[in-house]
Amino acid sequence: MTDRYPETLHCRTVARSRLFRVESVGLRFGNGVEVEYERLGAGSHGAVLVVPLNAAGEVLLIREYAAGTERYELGLPKGRVEGGEDPLEAANRELMEEVGFGAERLTSLRRLTLAPGYLSHHTEIILAQGLYERRLPGDEPEAIEVVPWPLAELEGLLGDPALSEARSIAALYLARDYLARTAAPAGE
Amino acid sequence: MTDRYPETLHCRTVARSRLFRVESVGLRFGNGVEVEYERLGAGSHGAVLVVPLNAAGEVLLIREYAAGTERYELGLPKGRVEGGEDPLEAANRELMEEVGFGAERLTSLRRLTLAPGYLSHHTEIILAQGLYERRLPGDEPEAIEVVPWPLAELEGLLGDPALSEARSIAALYLARDYLARTAAPAGE
Known part of the structure; x- marks a missing residue:
């Protein structure tokens, strides 16, 4: 079939x-x-979602207003890939715009879809390590709150109903698995 | 803020x-x-996504054509909650329609969103255990292939690019965590 x-x-x-x-x-x-x-219909070059991991092993989440669900949502930085960018470049730009950091190392973990039955949309999940301070101006209507959380304490984070986005939850698990598999010290 | x-x-x-x-x-x-x-805009009573777990500890995935991504996708059974149904009833109906099983025990694990910035849509993730054969007619255009996979071997499953849907991947991780936490024997 x-x-x-x-x-x-x-x-x-x-x-x-x-x-x-x-x-x-x-x-x-x-x-x-x-x-x-x-x-x-497809109308973009796809999207990226970034798992920024600092040297302390904390993932840097963001809290921002979501017009679809009409509430503040906790999640990972993300955005569209612009024309001429590759996904890693887009990830680093979104990280600078939304979190105020750049990354020395960007690793593509997996490509995810949202609702394959009626959306062609796909999102590349990218782990960002070796963070350094660097801010680019974004197009957000208000300052984004950055919420650091130890990746090793993922279960506690999942208890927060403000973290609801399937992509962000899948990305956190995928990053944790990837780090355990590669046995790389977190954040380095 | x-x-x-x-x-x-x-x-x-x-x-x-x-x-x-x-x-x-x-x-x-x-x-x-x-x-x-x-x-x-919101136009429905929400959706359910089911993690059906049999007595052997296998999760029953389905493979079906997805019009959004234009390919066959591997994922978990899902569907809309109809008027008058609660999410657990909807989950059991979808399970009977898409997989050919009913469940003696249905546990709501978490509510997920897809893209909170522009979709109000939410999906209730429901673990189905105590499976028994029972088929209801569905509205699928062709027979759905059912793919059993041991939940304990989730990493191997994640290596298959046909499993791309963020909701399904998040749900598999959440079910595995829930079962480890409750220490309930898988599938019973």
């Missing part, structure tokens, strides 16, 4: 706003069944 | 399709800065 991809019968834009474009796509599956799906 | 929520100046629908509704929302932050955001 998985060897035979569905055939795309048509794909048209059915709604559009400044940021979003909704596509309606008609598919015919290998068994002949035809289905009409809606999805959000 | 986090004690003072931004004031909503206006909120209007700027695009709409069969499934999606895009809102433009104007916010005034505590420091006086005004910003216009776009977000996808």
Whole structure:
């Protein structure tokens, strides 16, 4: 079943706003069944989400207002990859804009999707180590609060309902596993 | 900063399709800065994502076509909570529709968001144990492949790029942590 991809019968834009474009796509599956799906069209070079780890083994989380859930959310710095950037460059720029640090070492851990059924969006998870102070101006409407937390105490952090984003939670676990696997001293 | 929520100046629908509704929302932050955001409006009772664990300690993953990423994705069964259902009921129904099992014990582990900046969407992560065969008809266009995998070997599973969804990866880690914490024998 998985060897035979569905055939795309048509794909048209059915709604559009400044940021979003909704596509309606008609598919015919290998068994002949035809289905009409809606999805959000791709419009960017992807996104990055950064796990900044300082020399004390603390991950630097941020707290900022989220217009979707209408509350302050605790999570990891993230943003779009701009044209001409590679994901590691985008990660370092977002880190400087949102947290006020640059990183000497950036390691891509994994590519994640959000809702593959209706979003083409993907996010590269990037571990940032060897942090040094460096701030770039960002486009945030108010100052972002930075919240350091020891990565070794991840369970306690997960008890905070303000940390709700699946990407951030998956990234914290992935970073912890990666560090345990490579046996690199945290933050160095 | 986090004690003072931004004031909503206006909120209007700027695009709409069969499934999606895009809102433009104007916010005034505590420091006086005004910003216009776009977000996808809430239109459902939320979603559930199920971690089905059998008596052998295997998690039952599914492989199905995802119209957003245009490929077959490996992940956990999930779906919308229908009107009149609570999340545990929805989880058991989705499990019967997508995997062909019901669960004697359903435990809500955590509520996750996908992209809190522009999606109000939330997903309840539910551990399903005490599985018994029971199939309900679903609305999938083709048969879903069920892929059992030992939860104790999560690292190996994470090496498969077909498992990309942040929600599923976070849920697998959360289930493993929960089981270790409660020291309940897997699958019982």
